[in-house]
Amino acid sequence: MDQVWITEILKGIGKFFLDPIFYYSIILAVIAGMVRVKRERNDFHIRVLNPLQELSFLFPAGLLIGLLLSIITIASGFTISYSMIAILAIITIVLSLIGNFRLLSPAFTIGLSFILLFLAKQFNWNLPIVSEYPSEKSLSGFIVLLGLLLIIEGIQMNRNGTKRFSPILRNSRRGLTVGANQVKRIWLIPVFCFLPAGPLTAPFEWWPTFDFGTGSYSLILVPFIIGFQQQIQSTLPQLAVKRVGKQVLLLGFLVSAIAAAGMWLPILSIGAIFVALVGRGWISYQHRVRENSTTYYFTPQKNGLMVLAVIPHTPAEKLGLEIGEIIHKCNGYVVHDKDEFYKALQKNRAYCKLEIFNTDGEVRFVQGALFEGDHHELGILTVEAKKNWDGNEAS
Structure with a gap:
């Protein structure tokens, strides 16, 4: 039994490197660094931060958190299908192209993936990338995972989002040159999940919480992208990032609680999606309104x-x-x-x-x-x- 689990873990890690999201996240981070350096040189005629800064945040910060989250997903028996992974990858890529890092919150990537999968199952849509429809328990578990990743997003913003800001020069409404700071972060969170079909079976009668125990499974290490992007001009950037990070953290706890209850009352899973999408969108909207309605912080000073x-x-x-x-x-x-x-x-x-x-x-x-x-x-x-x-x- 131990040998089977070790083999499946190694196979699961190998599947991680076959996921296009792994390579896409690297490309995304490198391009973000190149664009930032070009802007810095245009504003200041100097490269302020290392062009690989975004890439340096991609892996280290997410590995330990991914391990801890993997313990939760394995202990709960959470299963994910290839269709869920494919839909999530497509939604992630599309959102990154539309809104850069701004829309890479799990509230949007997983939330919209859930909606598409739910509607496809309800109306029996024939989507080429959906070979099988996930069970209701798997979809409910998907939302629990969303809540946990939202918590991770808030933690990462508070821990790693308050370092190495990129300065910007811009013109105020009165035509004066003022300063601002931009923060862009992308993290790759690798999480072990169970995949239907394989040699693994439930070793305990009380296992599963989700689908595990009704069949045989294998392990897969799934890369989840978390990103955020903010421009801050009204206050010190570290204060603004921490404020938004705390709001996202609280939203994550709320969504997780509602989603966990949805395991027994499925309608609450829909409610959790609504709370996640509206809540995360409202946090971003409030930040933008605050920045646009407050006086500029970085302006020429009379005393120095x-x-x-x-x-x-x-x-x-x-x-x-x-x-x-x-x-x-x-x-x-x-x-x-x-x-x-x-x-x-x-x-x-x-x-x-x-x-x-x-x-x-x-x-x-x-x-x-x-x-x-x-x-x-x-x-x-x-x-x-x-x-x-x-x-x-x-x-």
Whole structure:
């Protein structure tokens, strides 16, 4: 028995690399990095973040969570069919083409997949990619999985969505140059599920919760894509992402509770889908309304230079400068624009002393040595970078 399970686990992992979503997620992440770098160079004449940053977030963050979720799906006996996997892959690709990362929430990918499968089964549609209709229990389990993945989306936004923002320069309604930050994340969550037909049978009488136990099954490792995309201009980006992340997390718990009850009362599964789709759409809509109706946060300041972004691996990062802080003095000189800042830096090319207003408006002092080859302006970007362009790469 143990040997059979080990064999099926290895086969399930092998099937993972046959899924087109695995390769599509890599391509999607690489293209997103290329597009971002092109925009950064257009705005600041410099590449701010590594072009493979999106790819670096794709796997590591999702592997452990996928393992934990796999324990739940295996323990519950959740089954998935090739038709469900095919529909989910198509919906995921279509949504990514329509809305980039914005529509890659499981509320939309799994939610719309469920609706299509449910309608196809109810009206007996002859879809080429649907070789068999999933059972009601499998569809109900699909919604439970949606709720759990929504919880994971909220957790990932709070843990990994608050790092490495990409700065943007744009024109305000009054024609002024203002700053914003964009965050784009895509995670691949590999989850073990049971697939009808195979050598595995239920080892316990109390197993299954779903379909397992009524037949024989094999294991398959299914890649689920979770993504989100936000542009933030009204506040510090980490605060906005955490706020939305908490809302998604609460929605995930609510959908999971309703979906779990739907295992015994199927009509609640439909209710869970409605809550997931409307709730996630409302969260995104509220964020957009808030951003468009609030005054811009990253604007030219009278008392210094506001940090829009910190380039990784530069003196600014080593000094601990953060997004949203205002540099008031450099080497004892008050600075109002990037030209004054650059001149003040030249007063002492080996050492730098800064007087800064942090995001709470409190004064703090930072200082550190500068070395040959360091970024000539510490590695900070401000809204003046495009407004008063003078040939420097960053300010």
